[in-house]
Amino acid sequence: MKLFSASQIREIDQATIENEPISSIDLVERAASTCSDWIIEAYDHSVSFHVFCGMGNNGADGLAIARHLALAGYSVQVFAIAHRSSGTSNFTRNIERLAEVKLDVHYVNAKKEMPEVDETAVAIDAILGIGLDKPLRGILKDVVQAIQEGYDHVISIDVPTGLPSDLDSTIKLSECVEATHTLTFQFPKLSFMVAGLGEYTGDVHVMDIGLDEEKIHDIDTPYHLTTGYDVVGIRQDRKAFSHKGDYGHALIAAGHKGMLGAAVLATKACLRSGAGLVTTHIPSMGCDVLQISAPEAMVQLDHSETSITSIPIPKRITAVGIGPGLGREKSSFNALTALLEDVQVPLLIDADALHLMSITDSWSKLPANSVLTPHAGEFHTMTGVEFGDSISRLEAARRWAKDHHCIVLLKGAYSAICDSSGNVYFNGSGHPAMAAGGSGDVLSGLITGLLAQGIAPLKAAILGAWLHGRAGEEVAIDRGEHAVVASDLIDYLS
Numbered sequence: 001m002k003l004f005s006a007s008q009i010r011e012i013d014q015a016t017i018e019n020e021p022i023s024s025i026d027l028v029e030r031a032a033s034t035c036s037d038w039i040i041e042a043y044d045h046s047v048s049f050h051v052f053c054g055m056g057n058n059g060a061d062g063l064a065i066a067r068h069l070a071l072a073g074y075s076v077q078v079f080a081i082a083h084r085s086s087g088t089s090n091f092t093r094n095i096e097r098l099a100e101v102k103l104d105v106h107y108v109n110a111k112k113e114m115p116e117v118d119e120t121a122v123a124i125d126a127i128l129g130i131g132l133d134k135p136l137r138g139i140l141k142d143v144v145q146a147i148q149e150g151y152d153h154v155i156s157i158d159v160p161t162g163l164p165s166d167l168d169s170t171i172k173l174s175e176c177v178e179a180t181h182t183l184t185f186q187f188p189k190l191s192f193m194v195a196g197l198g199e200y201t202g203d204v205h206v207m208d209i210g211l212d213e214e215k216i217h218d219i220d221t222p223y224h225l226t227t228g229y230d231v232v233g234i235r236q237d238r239k240a241f242s243h244k245g246d247y248g249h250a251l252i253a254a255g256h257k258g259m260l261g262a263a264v265l266a267t268k269a270c271l272r273s274g275a276g277l278v279t280t281h282i283p284s285m286g287c288d289v290l291q292i293s294a295p296e297a298m299v300q301l302d303h304s305e306t307s308i309t310s311i312p313i314p315k316r317i318t319a320v321g322i323g324p325g326l327g328r329e330k331s332s333f334n335a336l337t338a339l340l341e342d343v344q345v346p347l348l349i350d351a352d353a354l355h356l357m358s359i360t361d362s363w364s365k366l367p368a369n370s371v372l373t374p375h376a377g378e379f380h381t382m383t384g385v386e387f388g389d390s391i392s393r394l395e396a397a398r399r400w401a402k403d404h405h406c407i408v409l410l411k412g413a414y415s416a417i418c419d420s421s422g423n424v425y426f427n428g429s430g431h432p433a434m435a436a437g438g439s440g441d442v443l444s445g446l447i448t449g450l451l452a453q454g455i456a457p458l459k460a461a462i463l464g465a466w467l468h469g470r471a472g473e474e475v476a477i478d479r480g481e482h483a484v485v486a487s488d489l490i491d492y493l494s
């Protein structure tokens with residue numbers, strides 16, 4: 001799914017109006033209908049709706065939704081916030097249409113004019129949408145504060161009021177509605193994808209309002225959200241007459257004394273990826289641990305008992321993953337730099353290997369199209385920058401991927417996969433239950449296994465992140481969100 005900026009959405013809007021054609025007021029009506037249908041489906045008549053409307057088209061949506069809900073027999077009160085001298089024509093027309101359902105509009109000019117709130121009241125936030133272009137102040141700020149203080153349940157239309165739509169750190173967040181649900185038109189907004197901003201949306205529900213498909217196709221954007229449709233076909237179905245040699249041979253280099261579990265997790269995840277064969281290079285002390293934990297894998301023992309000091313790459317290897325539990329010994333760094341010289345197959349670098357590369361600034365040795373899988377802390381070490389917010393961190397990851405001609409999978413919610421052309425693929429699967437030690441080891445083993453099967457690095461990262469997140473969603477349902485451990489993810493990989 002493509003993701004667009006507010007100005008691009010306006011372009012698509014305009015194309016829809018011209019090409020369908022449909023009048024702007026009817027597009028508002030169509031957008032509002034998708035929301036009222038959703039609300040009617042989700043709430044019974046014991047609820048009373050307090051609809052807060054700005055004076056733009058977001059407000060026009062709110063007025064039309066209020067009308068639809070009144071027609072459906074709900075208790076509705078409408079509050080218009082006078083934040084500008086006049087409303088858009090769609091706003092004004094929808095004010096007039098309230099007469100059809102005998103709804104009055106209460107104009108709110110001061111916080112004290114906000115309504116009394118009882119426990120049946122649900123707020124519908126149709127104050128500002130993609131038109132927000134500055135931090136809230138004055139009456140808008142007061143009203144949003146009052147909504148925050150007064151309502152336990154808020155439905156935001158298109159965008160929570162106060163939240164910028166774009167990845168634009170110049171609009172500093174001041175006051176912002178914290179929605180329970182956000183009913184957003186056609187696409188999630190870019191700001192929904194990053195920590196520090198995405199938290200305000202609550203559950204996001206994408207409302208298809210039939211925008212111009214051709215224009216959506218024609219407008220270029222570097223931002224994408226991976227859905228299940230996007231990963232279909234990345235991994236080919238297995239042929240009847242095939243054998244394990246057809247599915248590659250991954251080498252995992254991982255583990256040191258006290259951190260052998262990371263090697264086990266990465267190995268087992270790699271096996272679950274569908275790779276034909278997996279060999280794990282570990283310190284010799286780990287031999288029994290690995291053979292017992294992952295009998296399907298072969299083991300290549302290091303000369304050292306406790307850490308990795310040299311990593312021979314057997315000829316039959318088709319991809320290498322290095323890093324989980326590697327440790328930060330000088331000897332492991334020497335093994336890593338020697339591997340960078342030798343490796344001729346796709347490479348994934350994770351965890352301590354990222355750290356070692358960073359502290360010795362060995363990035364000039366990075367093979368093109370390598371896949372790096374840092375979390376925010378590791379990315380800080382890679383760049384030496386303490387990022388103040390997720391937007392600047394993401395922009396830095398995009399630059400890093402371009403400058404080093406590699407794939408950077410910046411882990412988080414949502415994980416962002418940056419390619420060397422500046423594109424960003426936000427991963428649409430996942431669950432907070434996955435925030436547990438070892439989850440990253442599973443991801444790096446999984447992606448290494450996909451690389452070993454000949455899947456191109458970008459696609460392997462996208463598919464790996466998707467499968468990893470889907471496993472997390474499924475296991476959270478079965479085990480509950482507090483009891484998930486990284487090993488569970490492996491059992492749920494599909």
Ligand SMILES: NC(=O)C1=CN([C@@H]2O[C@H](COP(=O)(O)OP(=O)(O)OC[C@H]3O[C@@H](n4cnc5c(N)ncnc54)[C@H](OP(=O)(O)O)[C@@H]3O)[C@@H](O)[C@H]2O)[C@H](O)CC1
Pocket residue numbers: 009012013027028031032054055056057058059061083084088127128129130131132133134135136137140157158159185186211
């Ligand atoms: N394709 C679609 O997604 C459709 C979306 N629709 C809805 O339309 C809104 C966008 O409507 P728009 O009128 O462009 O903008 P808003 O309603 O979000 O904002 C209204 C105006 O408010 C002013 N503004 C912006 N920021 C502030 C602020 N911090 N304080 C005060 N006022 C502010 C600004 O006007 P100014 O001239 O005052 O700058 C905004 O223009 C979209 O979100 C959807 O809800 C349509 O329903 C159909 C298709």
Ligand SMILES: [K+]
Pocket residue numbers: 058125126127128129156157158159160161
């Ligand atoms: K809104």
